[in-house]
Amino acid sequence: MTEKDLIIGCTKEDQVCQRELYKKYAGKMMVVCMRYSNNRMEAEDLLQDGFIKIFDNIAKFKQEGSLEGWIRRIIVNIALNKIRATKMLFEDISTKAEVFSNDDATIVDKLSEQDLLNIINKLPNGYKYVFNMYAIEGYSHKEIADNLGIEEASSRSQYAKAKKYLQQKVQHLEKVKI
Amino acid sequence: MTNHNFENKISEKLNQFEIEPSEGLLDLIFEKRAAKSKSAIKLPFAKLAIFAVVATLISIGIFHYLNNQKPEIAKIDNLNSETVISEKMNKTENKTSLADNKTDANSSNSETLKSKADTKVKSNLKVDNTSTFTNKTKNENMFKLVQTNLNKTTKSGASSQVFNISKKEKISETNSLTSENSENLEARYFDIFNKNRPVLESEQHKGKSHLYIYQTASDNYVSSLNINTLTGLKHKMFPTKELALSKVELVENLHKLDYNKPTKKPIFIDFLFSPGLSFFKPKDAGNNFQNINKSRYNQQFGVRISVPISKRINVFSGVNMAQQENLYKGIITENIKYTSIRKLTGYINDPVRGVIPFSYQDTSYVNKTTSTKYNFTNAYKLLQIPLGLSYNFGFKKFDFAVNASSLINIYTNSQGHNIDFEKQQTSSFKSNKKNIGLGACISFMTAYRFNNRFKFIVEPSFNFYKIKAQNYANQMSESVLNNFLTVGLRYNLF
Numbered sequence: 001m002t003e004k005d006l007i008i009g010c011t012k013e014d015q016v017c018q019r020e021l022y023k024k025y026a027g028k029m030m031v032v033c034m035r036y037s038n039n040r041m042e043a044e045d046l047l048q049d050g051f052i053k054i055f056d057n058i059a060k061f062k063q064e065g066s067l068e069g070w071i072r073r074i075i076v077n078i079a080l081n082k083i084r085a086t087k088m089l090f091e092d093i094s095t096k097a098e099v100f101s102n103d104d105a106t107i108v109d110k111l112s113e114q115d116l117l118n119i120i121n122k123l124p125n126g127y128k129y130v131f132n133m134y135a136i137e138g139y140s141h142k143e144i145a146d147n148l149g150i151e152e153a154s155s156r157s158q159y160a161k162a163k164k165y166l167q168q169k170v171q172h173l174e175k176v177k178i
Numbered sequence: 179m180t181n182h183n184f185e186n187k188i189s190e191k192l193n194q195f196e197i198e199p200s201e202g203l204l205d206l207i208f209e210k211r212a213a214k215s216k217s218a219i220k221l222p223f224a225k226l227a228i229f230a231v232v233a234t235l236i237s238i239g240i241f242h243y244l245n246n247q248k249p250e251i252a253k254i255d256n257l258n259s260e261t262v263i264s265e266k267m268n269k270t271e272n273k274t275s276l277a278d279n280k281t282d283a284n285s286s287n288s289e290t291l292k293s294k295a296d297t298k299v300k301s302n303l304k305v306d307n308t309s310t311f312t313n314k315t316k317n318e319n320m321f322k323l324v325q326t327n328l329n330k331t332t333k334s335g336a337s338s339q340v341f342n343i344s345k346k347e348k349i350s351e352t353n354s355l356t357s358e359n360s361e362n363l364e365a366r367y368f369d370i371f372n373k374n375r376p377v378l379e380s381e382q383h384k385g386k387s388h389l390y391i392y393q394t395a396s397d398n399y400v401s402s403l404n405i406n407t408l409t410g411l412k413h414k415m416f417p418t419k420e421l422a423l424s425k426v427e428l429v430e431n432l433h434k435l436d437y438n439k440p441t442k443k444p445i446f447i448d449f450l451f452s453p454g455l456s457f458f459k460p461k462d463a464g465n466n467f468q469n470i471n472k473s474r475y476n477q478q479f480g481v482r483i484s485v486p487i488s489k490r491i492n493v494f495s496g497v498n499m500a501q502q503e504n505l506y507k508g509i510i511t512e513n514i515k516y517t518s519i520r521k522l523t524g525y526i527n528d529p530v531r532g533v534i535p536f537s538y539q540d541t542s543y544v545n546k547t548t549s550t551k552y553n554f555t556n557a558y559k560l561l562q563i564p565l566g567l568s569y570n571f572g573f574k575k576f577d578f579a580v581n582a583s584s585l586i587n588i589y590t591n592s593q594g595h596n597i598d599f600e601k602q603q604t605s606s607f608k609s610n611k612k613n614i615g616l617g618a619c620i621s622f623m624t625a626y627r628f629n630n631r632f633k634f635i636v637e638p639s640f641n642f643y644k645i646k647a648q649n650y651a652n653q654m655s656e657s658v659l660n661n662f663l664t665v666g667l668r669y670n671l672f
Contacts, residue, residue, distance in 0.1 A: 013608045015208070022204050027196030034197060044199055051207050052214070108187040113195035116188055135185040136192060167184065 003067055010058045018055055025068060026051070029075050031113075035120060035132050036079035046082065050075040076137055080147050083129055107170050119169045127162035134159050212593060212608060227479060230449050237447075237632075237669045363413050367392065367403055376401055379419060389426055391419055402426045445671040446492070448482040448635060454662030458504040460597075461647070461655035470508040470552065476501065476660060482564070490570050494581065498562035502645070504656055506552045506597070518542045554604065556594030556656070558645060560587045564619060577625040577633065585617035587643055596654055617643025625668055633668040 001009075001020055009017025029050060033043035053074050061070050108116065120128060129148060133139040134155075141159070145152040366372060367390070376392035379400065383389075390403040402422040404412040416422035456476045480498035487493050520540040525533050566583020593608040621639030628634065639662045647655040 013610070015606060015608075018208075019204060022207075026199050026203075028193070030197040030199045031192060031195045035192070044203055047199055048203060048207055048210065051204075052211055055207070055211060108184060108191065111191075113191050116191055117195065120188075120192075136189045163185070166188075 004063070007058060007061060007063065007067065010055060021054075022051060025071050028068070029071060031117065032072060032075050033079065034117060035136070036076070036083065036129065038121070038125070046075065046079050050078050053078060072137075076133075080129075083125075084147075084149065111170065111173060115173060119166060119173065122169070123162055123165060127158050127165070130155055130158045131162040131166070135163070208606065212606075215591060215593060215608065215610075230451075230479060230481070233481075234449055234667060237667075363403065363411055382423075389423075391422055443486060446482075446484040446494075447669045447671060448480075448484070448496070448666050449669075450480045450482060450498075450635070450637070450664050450666035451477070452480065452498075452639065452662035452664040453477045454639075454660055456502065456504070456658060456660045458656050458658045461657065470506055470510060472505075474503050474505040474555070476503055478562070478662070480562070484568065486570075492568045492570055492579070493566070494568060494583070495563065495565050498564070500560050500562050502558045502560060502658060502660075504556045504594075504658070506554050506556070506595070509549050509551050510597070518544045552597065552604065554595045557592070558589055559591040560589045560615075562587050562617075566619070568623070575627045577623075577627065579623040579625075581619070581621045581623060581637075581639075583619045585619050585641060585643060587615040587617055589613045589615060589645075592645075613646075615643060615646060617641055621664065631670050633670070635664065635666040635668050637664040637666070638662070639664055 001017070006017050006021050006024075010021055026047065030043060030047055033046040033050070034040070037043040037046055050071075054071055057074070061067065120131065123131065126148075130144055133144045133147070134141065139147070141152050141155040144150075144155045148155070150158075366374070367376065369375065378390060379393050380391045381389065388405040390405070392401040392403065400416055400419045400422050402414045402416060402425075404414070404426050412426075414422070414426065416425060454476060456474050457472050458474075459472065478498045478500035480496055482494055482496035484492040484494035518541070520542070522538055522540050524536050524538055526536060528534050563586040564583040565586070566581055568579040568581040570577060570579045572578065590612055591610055593606075595604040595606050597604050619639060619641035621637050623635055623637040625633040625635045639660075641660045641662070643658055645656045645658060
């Protein structure tokens with residue numbers, strides 16, 4: 001079944017197509033949800049709300065961009081809506097003022113996806129959201145500031161801290177593995 | 179660059195990563211969506227119910243306002259009416275003087291009397307008009323005054339044209355007099371000790387309805403008293419007796435009263451609530467369907483507008499908000515015939531080669547009965563537009579009507595389950611596709627009249643339609659028979 005057939009089927013409320021669409025994208029979107037939540041239960045709630053919205057609005061998808069991108073955007077928006085409803089705290093995270101080697105990227109390669117996800121999830125929520133939005137979703141700091149209701153400068157500094165923290169953790173994990 | 183690589187690598191890795199969500203999550207999503215659409219279905223009902231209540235309250239309010247408001251006395255522009263009367267009086271004076279010159283030039287005494295009488299009439303009428311007919315007492319006084327003046331004028335030999343007052347005044351007087359209550363009217367017309375009691379000119383009687391025509395102050399001005407034991411006492415004034423007789427009808431019952439109005443065609447607005455039991459049958463279900471509970475409570479709200487096109491026939495249309503729910507609850511038993519082929523092994527005892535095994539097949543036909551338990555509801559949300567005719571008749575305070583209409587059903591939402599009778603399986607469906615279907619309805623209305631405006635309606639109705647499967651997500655066509663007991667309120671708009 002092609003992507004177009006899937007969309008047409010979902011528009012007609014065909015459950016076979018809806019199941020197919022879910023099967024195709026639920027795994028990837030679950031990872032997105034995990035990145036914006038504190039536990040699996042929260043992530044599944046997000047995913048559930050996301051797919052309800054996707055099935056309700058699939059007729060609005062204009063097939064100009066990729067379907068996956070459109071689905072991801074809906075999921076992230078739902079996550080951000082939930083985040084907005086809660087007060088975001090930027091706890092202070094201690095980062096050693098070390099200069100890291102240029103091998104960070106190669107270390108990331110060596111780590112499993114689950115390990116990476118775990119490291120990101122260990123970040124305090126505020127930092128986690130900023131990092132996710134900037135590094136993975138590709139939002140600008142201005143967009144992040146608008147979405148999370150924080151200052152643009154604050155977004156920049158939090159991102160820098162989050163990144164540093166992650167680099168530390170990645171290196172530490174690598175050392176432990178060795 | 180390195181830093182960006184770090185982010186890109188994380189992004190790349192995480193974007194490729196997949197985590198399987200819990201198994202039942204998709205079913206939960208379907209359930210949530212179904213529940214959401216169900217609540218969305220209920221909303222228009224709530225809106226319509228609120229609209230119906232508000233409309234009813236407004237109607238009741240308008241009715242009370244109109245009922246409590248005493249007929250507004252026509253306020254005549256004092257200056258204008260005075261001018262009219264003055265002009266009339268001048269004309270009358272001229273005519274009188276001309277007539278007098280022709281008839282008797284020598285009757286100076288009578289002329290003096292005439293002029294005196296005219297002056298009095300003029301001044302009295304002026305006083306009367308400046309009082310603007312604002313209360314009953316004044317009207318009463320005016321009535322007496324006109325009578326007194328009539329006597330005086332007749333005595334003085336003046337023409338009756340003196341009282342040929344303008345139409346404007348007649349209307350105002352009529353209105354003011356009509357505003358009197360029954361007690362005053364009865365006192366005036368039936369109290370034999372009343373000196374000013376008008377002279378009865380003619381009377382007509384029909385059943386409980388009685389019409390009396392009285393002479394009033396002017397020859398061109400008669401008073402009609404229409405008494406109906408059901409509607410009460412009505413008083414009207416007309417310029418001529420003929421007009422009075424043509425306008426005031428003797429009506430024996432209220433039903434006739436509604437339809438005998440040649441100039442004012444009523445419009446009936448009905449606010450209806452129809453609860454009832456629905457029966458349905460899926461097409462091609464056959465005998466399998468015997469054990470399924472086929473009845474289900476359903477309800478609808480509606481507004482209907484009827485207009486009389488003849489004395490007995492009304493044409494009507496409207497809109498109903500309906501939700502049709504068909505409950506499948508019970509056990510469906512299916513008799514399945516199937517062929518059973520068994521592979522068997524036989525043995526041949528060969529004296530030379532010993533025991534030789536061989537295979538053969540045993541074919542048998544088996545009857546198998548399977549039972550499947552079902553419990554689900556197929557729900558359709560629809561807008562129903564009836565187009566029909568009604569035959570009306572009445573008895574005392576009751577109106578009856580036989581209504582027959584075709585139904586245009588606009589389906590806006592459907593959801594439920596399909597049964598695959600062969601596989602004994604169900605699969606869910608849900609669709610927001612809009613479709614049009616047809617149906618028919620017959621109903622028997624009884625309306626009890628509270629008053630001229632409101633009637634209480636009780637109306638058993640039967641409507642029948644088919645929900646065509648191919649138009650919706652459902653695979654089974656369903657024939658539906660709804661037995662409603664409609665209750666409602668009829669508002670008469672004149």
